[in-house]
Amino acid sequence: MNGTDHTIYREWLDLEAEGALPTGDRRRLDAHLDACDDCRAERHRLASLHALLAESRVPVAPGFRQRVMTALPEPAWEARRASGGRWAWAGGLLAGLAALTALFFGLSGGRLAPGASVGGALAAVGDMLVTAAIAGAGLLGATWTGVGLAVSDLFQRSPGTAVAVALLAVFLAGLTVSLLRRPRAAERPVDRRR
């Protein structure tokens, strides 16, 4: 070996063995190899190393594919898709209710309670929830009456708040769906557009 620094040629040889050496560098490498016995020997050693590593791969057990296919469970994503469909249906229903509510107040315009406030509407929603809790205790008939009264109260106080409550319900349903469908970070695919 002469006094030339061969480091760059060794790196190029390594890339060449991987098929990753750019054409321009390859020409310069070939010119160097014509005159350098050590680098030619290094090229052979590298090829030999690649062959040795390839040779040491273990064979896959016969029937492995079948083993995997037999063990495949019912795909969780089918359930998720069905679940997603249910959420979409529920969201659509809520959106429809919101639209009907808005329509109702549009058609009955003018009959709004003067001085209605957001606080009052929230209090009405609270009443509704309390009433629903009573239903849980078994007072089904009274509950429906109570719910009807609460909704009626809400509508009488402020149509705008009623619409807002309906839209909020739709938003929460959508948010829940998006959270349920979000992949776990550890298993998120890797960006290949690097």
Added chain:
Amino acid sequence: MAPPTDEALVQAVLDGDRDAFGDLVERYQARLVNYLFRLLRDVDEAHDVAQEVFLKVYQALDRFDPRFRFSTWLFRVGQNAAIDVIRKRRLKLVSLQRSDEGEEGREWELPSAERGPYGALRNVERGTAIERAIAGLPEEYRELIALRHYGELSYDDIASLKDMPLGTVKNKLFRGRQMLKEKLAEFLVD
């Protein structure tokens, strides 16, 4: 006709063609098993974990984003599964570099054939030497060697998977192979 892309096969599975997943298994089984074998150093366990990885990927297939590579996703799940197994073995987290006191005497035969008694002996010698040479690499190099030479991932895929700059991947693989060359010098042809 060109074979379908990974992404097309994934879509086919999601559309109800279960056999398309078998094609994905066929396409990646050797690479995944070999990659896992180099991390776990146990052929049977590598197969078991590979199966788990395929099942796990199947279960999450609807979360695969076709803008990304299926192979890097698969190997990331494989890498995590291997780390879990190693943790369960009560080794340290960083212990893809194992101390191996218990395996010093273990012999590894190359699967490919040099026939005859002498050939078999040479296979055992070389298999054991390769095994020890790779196991003796620092972890950062060993993992990349396993991904490149056994997982057969491209440099770009490795860079994505390991979240490393491409230049760093090239440099580490170069250094790793230099170390292997020294360790395996007697088996290499000038």
